[in-house]
Amino acid sequence: MPLLEFSEKGIFCPAAGVHIDPWRPVERALITHGHADHSRWGHRSYLCTESAKPVIRHRLGDVNIQTTKYGRRIDINGVNFSFHPAGHILGSAQIRVEHKGEIWVVSGDYKLEDDGLSEAFEPVRCHTFITESTFGLPIYRWKKQEEVFGEINAWWRSNKAEGKVSILAAYALGKAQRLLRGLDRSIGPVFAHGSIESTNQVIRKQGIVLPKTERASAKTLRRDYIGAMVIAPPSALRHPWMRKFPPAAIGIASGWMAGDGARRRAAGQGFALSDHADWDGLNEAVTATGAERIIVTHGYTGAFRKYLEEVRGLEAFEATTQFAGEEPPEFN
Ligand SMILES: [Zn+2]
């Protein structure tokens, strides 16, 4: 019996009777992080890190959530579990599972670059590593985040000079807060779409300092937006919400803005900023675990599995999950 298996409900540990990031309702769920595809509604109990809890509570309401600290060992039916920083969003974890000397790690989503907001990624040694592969193609290689923030600020400055508002699309949880910290506040005021501002407030309440933002509300005057920056979720760009703005320049901050010219043109100005590991990051993480067996989940599973096997000589498999990864934004 393998330590972890892929069941129709999620990643299951038969020896402990618990699931990791299950996509169907289960008794006991261990949750890597608060994004909707990993932290779903309907489980009888949830276990996550302390810093992941507020956002999960905010999203799922009155559910039974227990928390743990990073690195603390938890015994469930003789199986040892612990959570380790994944560097993806605030509170995100890789989950380590140890039983009778055998160690598996479930990565959840992760990135290696320290964004100053998420607890920085820590590689965990294991025999079997279950890794995401959202950007598991060699065309996905990120620039340093400082460089991308430099491009975003230069774009904002030139939009302001043209009397335009800058509207930058980013995921409400993780990316949006990371952007807030990278923006040059001397350029102008920053507004946030309601769904992002509610997330900001949850995060501020847990003691994380985020630069000041104003809610882009019905009361905000059109002229107040001129020269300002507005952070909005990608879905808002196709919504009548957009009509309240003066002439606008549209941008999108997403890993998908690397390596795909057509999508980049459709989206307006693209900035390749991702909360997932790029090609080099995935490979580096695999090396750092020392694992001889890799199971590749959501993303370019086929391509990455093939590379691990044929080029790197590792034992590699693909597994089907219902994790969405960083969904490509649509703008047409
Ligand atoms: Zn995620």
Ligand SMILES: [Zn+2]
């Ligand atoms: Zn994911």
